[in-house]
Amino acid sequence: MGHVRRSARQVNRVDRDLVIRSGQLPKTPADGWLMSLSRSANKSRLWFAIAVVLAAKKGKTRRAALRGVGAITFASVSANLVGKNLFPRRRPAAELLPEYRRLAKRPTSSSFPSGHAASAVAFATALGLERKGLGKVVAPVAGAVAYSRVHTGVHWPTDVLAGAAIGVGAAYATLHWWPLGPDAPAQSAHAAEVTAVEDGDGLLVLVNPNAGIAGEDATDVVKHRWPRATVVHPRPGADLIEQLSDELTAGPGDIRAIGVAGGDGSVAAVAAVAAEFRLPLVVVPAGTLNHFARDIGVDGIDAADAAVRAGDGVAVDLAGVDIEGAGIEGEAHRWFVNTASLGGYPEMVRLRERLEKRGWPKWPAAAVALHRSLRRAQPIRMSVDGRSHLVWWLFVGNGTYSPKGFVPTHRPVLDSGLLDVRYLRADVPYSRLRFVLATLTRTLHTSHVYRQRDLAELEVRLLDDVERRIATDGEVGPLGSRFRFRSRPSALAIYRPTEAG
Template sequence: MARRKTTRPVRGAAAEVREQVHALDAAVFSAVATTPSPILDRWMPRLTNAADHSVLWLAIAGGLYLTGRSRARRAGLRGVVTLGATSLIANQLAKRLHHRERPIRSLVPIGRLSRRTPISSSFPSGHSASAAAFAAGVTAELPAAGVPLQVLAGLVGFSRVATGAHYPSDVAAGLVLGSTVAAIGRRLVPPVPPPSVPAPRELDQLPPRPRGEGVTLVVNPASHSGRGAALTRTLRRALPAMRVVELRGSDDVEAVMRRAAAAAEVLAVAGGDGTVATAAQAAIERDLPLAVFPGGTFNHFARTIGADSARHTVQAIRRGTATKVDVAYLNDRIFLNTASVGAYTDFVRIREGLEKRIGKPLAALAAGWRSMRKDRAVSVTVDGTTRESSLLFIGNGQYEPHGFAPNVREDLQDGLIDVRILDVSDRWSRFVVLLATLTGQLARVKQYHEVSAPEFEIGLPGGSERIARDGEVGEEGDVLRVRAVRRALTVYRPRRG
C-alpha cells in the first residue's frame, strides 16, 4: 500500500517578499531611530512639521509667483496641481487599498518626534508623495529648480522615517507615486518649451549709429498703460541724436509712419504688433531698415527677431547689425505674425489674457474651450476642399509646435504661409479635439488640418467675415488672398553670443 504524502502549507511568494521587506524596513527604521544625533533631533521635526498640509510647498509656490516671471509662475502652478492630484490619490485611494500599521514610536527619542501623531495607514507616505510631486512638477517648467527641490523632497521623505512616522518603504512608495503622477501630467499637458530666438542665416552690416544719427522713432506714449512715455525718455538718453515723433489719439497712424519714413534714414517704432506692422509697410515702401522697440503688451514680432528689450535694439543700432525677414500680405495688407477670421479672433484674445498666468498650453486649452462654446463656425475653402472651421490660423512663416498652440518660428526666411484649421462645429468634434489636445494627438485627428505653401487663396463661401491681422481687427472679406514675400524687410537685430 502506497503511503500518503503529508503536505504543509506553503507561503506564497508575495507573502514572503512582504515579510522580507518588513524585516528590512524594521531594521533600517530601528537604526535611524536609535542613532544619537543632535542634527536629526533639531532639524528633522522642523522639516516634517513644515511639510504638514503641504505648507512648505505652498510657500515655495507663492515665492515663485511673487517673482513675477511667467515661467516661475507656471512652474509653481504645475507643482501645486500635481501635488493636489497626488495627495488625493495617496490619501483617498492608495491608503485605503492597503492598511499598514505605523512604526513603534517608542524607539524614537522624544525630542525627535513629529508634532502630529498620524493615525492613517502608514503606506504610502503622503508627505513623500506630495514632496516628489511638487518637486517634479516645478522642475518640468523650471529645470534650474530641479536639484534643490529634489534634495528638499528627499529630506522631507527621510524626515518621515527619522521622526517615527513611516517605514522606509512607505517613503519610497510615496516618492515613486509623486514622480509618476508628475510624469503623467507632463504627458497630458506638456511643459512650455524655453523661449528660443531663431538664428538668422546671416547678419547684415549697416552703418553704425552710436548716437542714433538719422533714426526717426515713432512712439505711442500711451501704449502699454502709459509705459510708452517712460520708454521714450529712456531712448532719448540712449540715442540723443534720434528724432522722436509721438502719436496722438486722433492721428492717422499710416500717414504718420509714411511722413516719418520720408524724412528718415532709419525708421524706428515703439508700440504693439499692429503698430509695428504699419511701420514695417512704411519702411518697405522707402527701402529703409526698421528698428523695433517692444512697447506693446505681448510684442510677438520684437521677441521673434531678438529685440525683446530696448537695450538690445539700441545695441543693434549702435553697432549696425541687422537681418532680413519675410513679411506676409492678406488681401494686399501686411501682417508680420498672424492673421485670422471668425472665432480665432476670440481665441487669441482669451489665450493671450491667460498665458502669462498659466502658460500657453493651459491658456490654449481654456481659450479653445471658451471659443468652442460659442458655436461659431466659418465655412472655409482651401485647395478646392470646403470645411467647417471654428478656428482659422494663418501664420507668416512655419510655426512650432504642430497642433493648435503655435508658439515660435524657427526660420524667419522660409517663404511659407502656415494655415491651420480646426473644426469643432458639433459636440462630438469638441470632445474629440479636447481629448486629442490633452493627449498631444491633435495633429492626427480629422477635425484638425494643417498645410503650408508660399501663397493661398482661401474662400469663405458662407459670406464675409471680419479679418484680424497681428491682433488688430480690420475690414470684412469673403476671399482671403495670402502670400509671403521673402526677405522683404530689413530689421535691426542684436548680435548674440
C-alpha cells in the same frame, strides 16, 4: 504571490526601521523649520507662490514657472487621485516619533505615495528642464519638503521615494504636450545691409506705454540708451501706421532706422511702415509675450543696442492679409509678424480686453476669456482655397512653425517665404472629442479633424453670409467675409546681434 508578500513585508520593516532611526535624532532648531516647511507645501501653496514670482519675469523664467505648474497638476492627480486609491496604506504610528516633531493635523488619506514629494519634485524638475539654474536653486527646497514628510511622521520613506518618482515622470510628461523650444533664435540666410547708429542718431522709436504689464513704460529706458533718438507715442484714436508714415513723410528726412518698444501688435504695425519706407527695424521687447523679439534673438534693450551700434542685421519675411467685408470700402489690409487667426481666438481677445478695462490683470483675464470663448465657440463654414469646410478655427503663421501639432511654439527659420496654415474641422463626427484625444496622445498630425499645410498664399471666404473678425498678432481687426493671405519673402530688414544668428 507569496514572493510579493514577502517583499512587501521586507519593505515595511525597512521603512519602520528608518522612521525609528529618524525619531532618535537629537532635537535641533531644524525640527520647527521642517514642520513649517511641510505645512507651507500643503496643497502646493509654496510652489504656486514661487511660480507667481517667477512668472513676473518674461521669457524662459516665465515658461519655467508655467511648466512647473503644469507638472504639479499632473503629479498631484497621479499621486492623490490615482496612487492613493490604488495603493491604500496606513501612515506611520505617531508614537514612533517624539511629540515635538509630530504635525498637529495629521492627514487621513492613504500614505502611499507622498503627494507632497510628488509635487515638490515635479516643480523643481520642470523648472530645471527650462532653466537648469532655477532647478538647482529650488531642488534643495523640494528635497527638504520631501524629507519633512518623514521627519514629521506622516509618511514612510518609500512613500516619499514613490512620490519623487511620480514627480520626475510628471515633469517629463509635460514635454509630451509642450516640447522645449530651442535655445537658439530662428535663423535667416538672407543678410541685410543696415546702418550702424550711435546714441540713437537718426533713429525714430515708437514706444507704446500701454504694452506689457501695467506701469512698465519703456520711454525713459529708451531715451537714456538712445538720447539722440526721436521718441514718439501712439496718438489716441489714430491709426498707428498712418501716424508713423506721417512722421516719416513730414520729418526732416534724416531718419535712418525705425524702432519699436512694445508688444507684438505694435511691432507688426511698425514693421509694416519699416518695410514700406525700406528702413531697418529695431525691436525692444516691452510687451507681454514678445514672440517676435524672442524669435529674432533680442531679449532686451541691451541686445538691441549692441546690434544697432554694430550695424548687424538680417532680412526676414512679413505676412499680410487683405480683408473684404460689407463695412469696408474697397478692402482693408493688415500686416503680421507672427500669426493671424479666425474663429475662437479673436473672440477671446475681445473678451480679454473687456475684462482688462474692468480692472482685471492680463493673465487672469486671458484665462477666463479662453474658457468662455471655447465654451461658446460656434463653427464657421468657409471656403479654404476653393474647398468648403466647417471649421472651428483657422491659424495662419508668418513662416513655418514647429511643432506641427496644436500648439506651435517656435519658428526654426524666418525667411521660408511660406505661410503655416492650420485649421480644425467641425464637419467630422465628434470633432471636438477627437481633437482632444488626438492632442492628448500627440497624434494630431494623423487625425482627420486637423489640417496643416505650408503655402505661399491662401484665400479664405466665409460662407452663409456671415462675417467674422480676424486677429493679427493678438490684435483684433475688422469684420470681413473674404481674406487673402500672402507671404512677402525677406521684405523686412531687422537689427539683431551677430551671435543670435
